[in-house]
Amino acid sequence: MIQSAIAEPLATGERSDWLLVFDAALRVGPFSSLDELFLRALDAWLDQLTPELRWKIALELYLDEQISTGRAAQIASLNTVVFMEKLRQQQFPFMGAEAAIGEEYEREDSLLNELFDFSVA
Numbered sequence: 643m644i645q646s647a648i649a650e651p652l653a654t655g656e657r658s659d660w661l662l663v664f665d666a667a668l669r670v671g672p673f674s675s676l677d678e679l680f681l682r683a684l685d686a687w688l689d690q691l692t693p694e695l696r697w698k699i700a701l702e703l704y705l706d707e708q709i710s711t712g713r714a715a716q717i718a719s720l721n722t723v724v725f726m727e728k729l730r731q732q733q734f735p736f737m738g739a740e741a742a743i744g745e746e747y748e749r750e751d752s753l754l755n756e757l758f759d760f761s762v763a
Contacts, residue, residue: 688717700725707737 664679673679688696700718703709709717715725729736 688719693719697728701734704737705734711737 664676664683667673668676668679671679673682688699691699697718697720700709700714703717704711704714711726712722715722718725718728720728726736
């Protein structure tokens with residue numbers, strides 16, 4: 643459940659104009675799903691923000707572990723390596739992915755072996 647002032651009209655059953663526009667766009671536009679429509683709208687909105695605000699939004703979501711490093715870099719409009727360097731410069735922790743174990747590791751290993759030839763030539 644979305645917990646913010648943005649979601650309040652949804653919680654009270656009111657329909658805002660923007661919801662009507664999304665409904666119509668989904669019916670007549672080239673969108674495969676509501677998720678795609680929302681992501682495209684979000685990306686267009688983010689493009690309008692200042693770099694400082696984009697950084698703050700990305701940092702907030704990243705530090706709350708709600709998004710990955712890659713998505714945080716996209717939101718901040720930075721290369722992933724640049725995003726990680728900026729984290730280091732500002733003394734924020736880098737949260738790498740946890741290593742897979744057990745069956746998950748075996749599935750990942752199998753997929754990697756299917757995709758790439760790791761044999762020594």
